[in-house]
Amino acid sequence: MKYxxxxxxxxxxxxxxxxxQEETYIGGSISGGESExxxxxxxxxxxxxxxxxxxxxxxxxGDIMPxxxxxxxxxxxxxxxxxKPAGKGFHDIHKYLSTDLAHFTYEGQMIPYGKTTDPDFAIxxxxxxxxxxxxxxxxxxxxxxxAFVQSNARESVLCATSSDLNNWTKVSxxxxxxxxxxxxxxxxxxxxxxxxxxKKYSMLVSTQTExxxxxxxxxxxxADPASGKWDVQAPIYxxxxxxxxxxxxxxxxxxxxxxxxxxxSENWSGNKGTHYRMAASINGPWLTPENDMIDGEYFxxxxxxxxxxxxxxxxxxxxxxxxxxxxxxxxxxxMVAHQLVQNSDGTLGTQALQSVKDLFSxxxxxxxxxxxxxxxxxNNGTYTLSGSTEKAxxxxxxxxxxxxxxxxxxxxxxNGTAGFVFHTNDTGSYYKIVFDIGKGxxxxxxxxxxxxxxxxxxxxxxxxxxxxxxxxxxxxxxYINGKVALTxxxxxxxxxxxxxxxxxxxxIITNLQVTQPE
Numbered sequence: 002m003k004y005x006x007x008x009x010x011x012x013x014x015x016x017x018x019x020x021x022q023e024e025t026y027i028g029g030s031i032s033g034g035e036s037e038x039x040x041x042x043x044x045x046x047x048x049x050x051x052x053x054x055x056x057x058x059x060x061x062x063g064d065i066m067p068x069x070x071x072x073x074x075x076x077x078x079x080x081x082x083x084x085k086p087a088g089k090g091f092h093d094i095h096k097y098l099s100t101d102l103a104h105f106t107y108e109g110q111m112i113p114y115g116k117t118t119d120p121d122f123a124i125x126x127x128x129x130x131x132x133x134x135x136x137x138x139x140x141x142x143x144x145x146x147x148a149f150v151q152s153n154a155r156e157s158v159l160c161a162t163s164s165d166l167n168n169w170t171k172v173s174x175x176x177x178x179x180x181x182x183x184x185x186x187x188x189x190x191x192x193x194x195x196x197x198x199x200k201k202y203s204m205l206v207s208t209q210t211e212x213x214x215x216x217x218x219x220x221x222x223x224a225d226p227a228s229g230k231w232d233v234q235a236p237i238y239x240x241x242x243x244x245x246x247x248x249x250x251x252x253x254x255x256x257x258x259x260x261x262x263x264x265x266s267e268n269w270s271g272n273k274g275t276h277y278r279m280a281a282s283i284n285g286p287w288l289t290p291e292n293d294m295i296d297g298e299y300f301x302x303x304x305x306x307x308x309x310x311x312x313x314x315x316x317x318x319x320x321x322x323x324x325x326x327x328x329x330x331x332x333x334x335x336m337v338a339h340q341l342v343q344n345s346d347g348t349l350g351t352q353a354l355q356s357v358k359d360l361f362s363x364x365x366x367x368x369x370x371x372x373x374x375x376x377x378x379x380n381n382g383t384y385t386l387s388g389s390t391e392k393a394x395x396x397x398x399x400x401x402x403x404x405x406x407x408x409x410x411x412x413x414x415x416n417g418t419a420g421f422v423f424h425t426n427d428t429g430s431y432y433k434i435v436f437d438i439g440k441g442x443x444x445x446x447x448x449x450x451x452x453x454x455x456x457x458x459x460x461x462x463x464x465x466x467x468x469x470x471x472x473x474x475x476x477x478x479x480y481i482n483g484k485v486a487l488t489x490x491x492x493x494x495x496x497x498x499x500x501x502x503x504x505x506x507x508x509i510i511t512n513l514q515v516t517q518p519e
Contacts, residue, residue, distance in 0.1 A: 038105040041357050042318065042335040042476045043097055045080055046107055055084040061333035063092060064190075064251055065315040066140075067306035068129040068166070074099045074306060075166050076315065077111060077138075079124065081333035090114030090122045094140065096167075102313060102338055103356035112138065112161055112169050120144050120157050120176065126190040126251050126302065127158075129166070130202065132226050136163045139204065141189040142176070154178045154185035158206060160229075172229070177206075180233045183219060184211040192252045192304075193226075198283055202226055205237060205252045207265070216240040216249050218265065238263060238278065238287055246270060251302040254283070257312060260347045263287055264295070264314075266302045275303035275316060279347055290348045297445065297454030299330065300337055300488040312341045314351065318476050318488050325492050326424060326432055326448045335476055339486050352483035353469055361405035361471065363519040369398045371498050384510040386419065388503030396425055396500035400515055406470040408513045412438055412462050417505025421470065423477060423491045424448065425498040432491045433502055434479055436460050443481060445489045456487045465511075 038046075047059040063079030076097040085091050094112040097105045115121040125141025142159040144150070158177040161169040179185035188208045196203040204221040217236035224230075237254075240246040249265035256262070263278040275295040278287035295303050295314055303316040318337045321328030339351035370379050375393035377386045386393035400406075412419060420435030420443070430448035437444055438460040445454040458481060460466070469480040477489040501510055 038097070038107055040105075040335070040473060041103055041360065041471075042337055042473050043105050043107070044335045045095055049095075049107070049109060056082050056086055056089055059083045061320060062317050062336045063333040064126040064302040065304060065317065065336055066094075066126060066128055067304060067313070067315045069306045069308050070131070070166060072100060072308075074102060074308070075129070076105075076336070077129070078317075078336065079126065079333070080110070088117070090117075090124075092124045092143075094124055094127075094138075097336070101356040102354050103360055108167070111167070112140065112171070115142075115144075117144075117146055118149065120149075120153065121159055121171075122146065122149070125156070126304075128192045128194075128304075130193045130195070130226070132202070134164065135227075136166055137161075137193070137226050138163065138169060139191040139193050141191065143189070154188065156185065156188040158188070158191045158204070175229050177204075177221070177231055179208055179211075182211060183217075184209040184214065187248055190251050192254065194254065196222070196283065204231060205254065207248055207250050207252055209248065216246045216267075218249055218252050218263075237285075238265075244270070251275075251304055253304045255305055255307070255312065256283075257341070257343050257349075258347070260343075262349065264303060264305065266316075268298075268301065273298040274301060275314070277349060279349075292348070292457040294456060295349070295351060296337075296339070296486045296488050297456050299445075299454045299490055300486070305341065313338050313354070314341055316488075318478075318490055321490055321492070326430075328492075330453075330490075334490065335474075337476065337478060337488050342483065344484070350484035351480070351486040353471060353478070353480050353486075357471060358405065358469070360518050361403070361516045364517045366400055366404065366515040366517050368400075368513050368515050371396045371398050371500075377501075377503075382511065382513060384501055384513065386501060386503035386506075386508045386510070388417065388419065388506050388508070389414065393503045394422065394500055396422070396498045399495060399497060400472075400499065401517065402495045403473050403518055405516045406468075406472070406514070407516075408468045409465045409511045410436065410468055411465050411509045411511075412436060412460055413507035413509070414505070415439065415462060417503070417507075418444075419503040419506040419508035420501075421479070421499065422502045423494045423497070423499045425500060426493075431500075431502075432489070432494070434477070434487065434489060435502065435504075436466070438462070438506070443479070443485065443487050445487060454487060454489060456485050458485050 045060040061081040066077040079092040080095040096108040120142035122144040127140030138161045160172045160175040163169045179188040190207045192205045201222045218238040220234040220237045221231040246267045247269040253264040266275045300316040303314045320334035322331040342350045377393040416439045418435035422431040425431040
């Protein structure tokens with residue numbers, strides 16, 4: 002359902018719509034549609050349907066279901082309202098629209114959740130496919146109310162159709178539930194695509210075996226989605242005893258060059274986040290690369306879309322509850338997108354979107370030194386930190402809500418850490434993102450020195466690493482050599498100092514540059 006009665010509100014009204022009430026969005030609509038967003042990491046606006054209903058309050062971006070069509074990215078997502086009153090459903094599907102993934106409009110609610118007696122009292126992840134002139138949106142119906150699950154599956158695959166990607170009609174007669182041998186309590190996240198090898202449409206569904214409770218990506222096929230008939234096949238992927246994943250959520254499958262890639266997310270192991278597998282054929286065998294992660298655990302439910310030239314992966318940067326540096330990771334937040342790159346060995350890497358980088362190339366800001374401690378020096382744009390025996394730091398004055406930081410980092414020792422600090426304040430606490438050469442990882446730590454996120458990366462001494470950091474509000478995304486991304490959530494980052502750090506490590510930072518949008 003789409004609401005078109007546009008009422009433009011002042012930017013003051015929207016000054017508290019983001020995850021941490023830090024970003025301000027321009028414009029907006031109390032009834033949805035065509036609202037310009039100023040953020041490159043968007044969250045939905047407040048009061049999106051107007052009135053005083055608390056459900057229409059500020060919200061968050063949940064699982065993203067991108068679809069590219071006719072020059073535009075239709076970025077569907079699960080809307081997570083900040084306030085979810087008892088008795089109401091949740092996670093209805095909303096949409097952002099973009100042509101370049103650097104500028105977005107909020108398009109309002111697309112598919113509403115159902116009544117307490119409906120299978121989609123809550124909605125889960127899905128995907129869009131075009132068949133002829135009609136678009137099919139396959140999505141998860143979720144209803145865990147005791148009265149419903151007494152005689153129904155908790156989760157099922159449902160469908161809505163549209164001729165324009167905006168006005169969707171639920172197909173009430175369509176419903177796919179877990180077949181015999183699979184668990185109908187966890188049966189979700191349909192991913193549908195045309196399978197050239199089978200000359201049919203394929204649907205992957207995340208579920209578990211029953212009995213046994215082994216995570217699988219179950220495979221269905223259909224010769225004609227209009228018929229509503231889908232036939233179950235063998236799973237396309239089953240978790241191994243070594244992986245032992247509880248669920249493989251939000252699956253995606255695509256081809257780049259000579260390889261097929263299977264992507265899924267899991268949130269229960271010691272290596273939470275979005276993983277991928279690769280194969281020479283869509284039928285496998287699926288190989289696990291040495292580093293099978295797309296980003297750290299603060300980037301979740303990554304799904305992809307291609308404009309026919311480049312492929313992008315979209316996930317959400319988790320917020321924290323309570324919303325401060327020491328809060329616990331919570332579901333949904335802001336959307337973050339990376340460009341996928343294919344390495345020479347077929348493995349995947351991630352880099353910043355050029356369109357986003359271009360936004361931050363208009364205005365150069367100074368990295369104004371605020372304080373040095375330990376054995377640290379600043380000399381004509383070269384920063385030397387000798388932290389072998391004691392911590393060395395250089396801090397700079399705040400750089401505001403939106404900024405891009407570029408630098409070259411060289412490590413001098415085979416142990417210890419060096420990198421960047423944010424949200425430094427007078428108490429001496431800070432969030433740090435550091436290169437750990439001994440562990441072979443880039444890692445994020447909160448102000449209590451608790452590890453929050455990490456990504457494998459093999460560092461070497463005496464090697465310059467090109468670092469890009471894009472910051473907007475509390476979102477901080479760090480890229481290394483255009484190959485690896487680490488997404489972080491750092492509250493009050495824009496209001497406090499930032500800087501450089503070395504502990505048990507010697508580091509030289511050169512070509513440090515800060516740029517901001519005009």
